[in-house]
Amino acid sequence: MKKHLLMLPLILLAARFTYAQEAKKAQPDSVIKIIPITDGAHTGYVYTIGGKLQSPEDVKLRLLSYAPSAQEFHLLKNNITWSYLSLAGFTASGVGAFIEFKNNNKYAGATPALVNGTTGFNYQQHSNTGAYVFTAIATGFIFSTLFNFARAAKHNKKALELYNKRFE
16 A cells, blocks of 8 residues: 555656646747738738738737847838938928929019010019929939838838748
């Protein structure tokens, strides 16, 4: 009887170690997938993880939780910020160009006068240099906007690829 009592703790201990080694259930598929949804002329995108719809905030949190994809996500946000700043610069310089063209066109400051015995107008010479400078600045800002939005899209795609790569 004493032998059985001595063997009982050993058997219980072995059972405990066996239970600790039990394989845990695998996590559901954690790959982020983007699914396009078309409604005639409009196209939208939804995110799914493990076949379940996810909000963009949930996807953002998952991307930020993994260091390589978080770095790309920060580059994405930086490019979007610069895109909006460039768009504001384009708008401001476009308004400046419009004002300069309006104030320095042929008809600005035209005065009625008698020209060779008939009524007419005297047109003053105006320089459009300011308008051309503002137009060139606006052109640079619109290209900067498009370039930064394209880079933001590239970083978004790369962040998703880096996140999904660890589940392959």
